[in-house]
Amino acid sequence: MSAQTTKNARIPTGFCYVPQDHYYIASLLQPHLVRYLYSDGATSCIIAIVTGKNQQGVPITVLSHLSKPVCVEAFFDVVTHQFKGEMQLFAQGANAQHQEAIDTNTQTIIDLFKAWVAQRSLASADGYIYKAHLWFNTGNPLEQNRDCLGIDLATRQVSHQRFDLTEDQRDITGGLQTLASIFGAELSPPIVLRVANAPFTHAQVKQLLFLALHYQWLDILTMKDEEILHYFSSTPHCEVSWFCDALRQSAQYVQTHLHLVL
DSSP states (O other), X not given: OOOOOOSOBOOOTTEEEOOBTEEEEEETTOTTTOOEEEEOOOSSSEEEEEEEEOTTSOEEEEEEEEOSHHHHHHHHHHHHHHOEEEEXXXXXXXXXXXXXXXXXXXXXHHHHHHHHHHHTTSOXXXXXXXXXXXXXXXXXXXXXXXXXXXXXXXXXXEEOXXXXXXXXXXXXXXXXXXXXXXXXXXSSSOOSSEETTOXXXXXXXXXXXXXXXXXXXXXXXXXXXXXXXXXXXXXXXXXXXXXXHHHHHHHHHHHHTGGGTO
């Protein structure tokens, strides 16, 4: 496998977008179902790809977009339970150059990954990393496609290829996935790391709506971009262009579904 950077491309057949704090496992023997895994928008987050085989010897790949240490730990658990034998890791992100204090959350994520690689680099039938490609703190995330990463499951090529997506393509639930990423840890039981494209239960939807109302999420609908970046972005000086639209979409979802909780 190799990593490359090219200009924006058209979305391929079998494309699967993995949102923040979600993951997706695909079998490389079934590229007709999901052929391409991809995520973007990782300024202070990390996008991770692991390739290898499961216990039955079937080649599999997982891609996850991780924003918090608890999500990183959950991702490690997924890999531990799903992969056996040798694995290859690709991870990119945590590139935000902060102008003020050091972002301890981002540094903690980086440290967790490096410690995990060191721990899992010894040969073991239970699963070990024989090669790790880590792109952390390499520069402005808005340059050279440093905020995105994907893998073509047919060719097994990992790439920094960027795809132009709409908000509906990034969040097929119309904003609910965004709410889960922000408020999921406060649910009962909590949502820490979800399978991308998995359905929400009615109880989860209602809990997310209640939490959004508790935090006055509808106020976002009247905010300017500068206000949204100030209050909700940890990297306002180098945020992706669609960040504000994604939060507005989640607030619009709350407004549209108020009848479920009022």
